[in-house]
Amino acid sequence: MTEFEARIRTLQLFPVSLIPTTPEIVIPPRCNPGQQEHASRCFSITDSISKWKEAREDCQRHGGDLAVVQDMEDQKFLTNFTYQFKQNHLSGQVFHAAWIGLTDEKTENSFVWVNNKALQSSVTFWSKGEPNNFIATWDKEENGQDCVGIVPPDDFGAERWLFNWDDITCVGGRHYVCESKAVVS
Numbered sequence: 001m002t003e004f005e006a007r008i009r010t011l012q013l014f015p016v017s018l019i020p021t022t023p024e025i026v027i028p029p030r031c032n033p034g035q036q037e038h039a040s041r042c043f044s045i046t047d048s049i050s051k052w053k054e055a056r057e058d059c060q061r062h063g064g065d066l067a068v069v070q071d072m073e074d075q076k077f078l079t080n081f082t083y084q085f086k087q088n089h090l091s092g093q094v095f096h097a098a099w100i101g102l103t104d105e106k107t108e109n110s111f112v113w114v115n116n117k118a119l120q121s122s123v124t125f126w127s128k129g130e131p132n133n134f135i136a137t138w139d140k141e142e143n144g145q146d147c148v149g150i151v152p153p154d155d156f157g158a159e160r161w162l163f164n165w166d167d168i169t170c171v172g173g174r175h176y177v178c179e180s181k182a183v184v185s
């Protein structure tokens with residue numbers, strides 16, 4: 001059936017008055033409820049906290065991985081995303097950081113993303129004085145800090161607001177940001 005024939009058939013089947021003049025265009029969502037789309041990827045942040053490795057496993061169980069900052073637009077998005085989360089969901093609660101998919105657990109001070117890409121200096125957003133691989137007094141094995149989280153700024157748009165990464169001990173409990181590919185229909 002040609003498109004023309006199909007239209008004629010529709011007109012035969014339905015009274016003209018019932019055919020909407022402006023057909024509603026329904027675009028199916030590319031991300032699941034609770035996720036936010038950015039750059040053809042779906043991002044979510046957890047209410048619960050986990051150690052970095054368990055956070056990563058949870059993201060993978062849901063078909064994704066911890067979030068990767070590929071460029072400045074990603075960093076802007078994730079800063080805004082974690083900032084909004086902190087404002088909207090955690091008033092009165094302490095929000096330290098949200099894990100992202102960056103670690104130097106294999107080789108100290110050699111940071112690698114979960115997609116196995118090395119950290120590029122041009123796409124690096126450390127907070128002042130970070131990464132410092134701080135070794136806590138309880139850290140008997142002196143593992144230091146090998147997993148990276150975004151610490152959202154207190155003020156949106158504050159000076160250096162994009163520079164908010166901190167290396168944190170991997171066994172610390174943090175919220176975490178997962179990403180997965182947006183479903184292209």
Ligand SMILES: [Ca+2]
Nearest residue numbers: 104133145146
């Ligand atoms: Ca380290």
Ligand SMILES: [Ca+2]
Nearest residue numbers: 132133166167
């Ligand atoms: Ca640190």
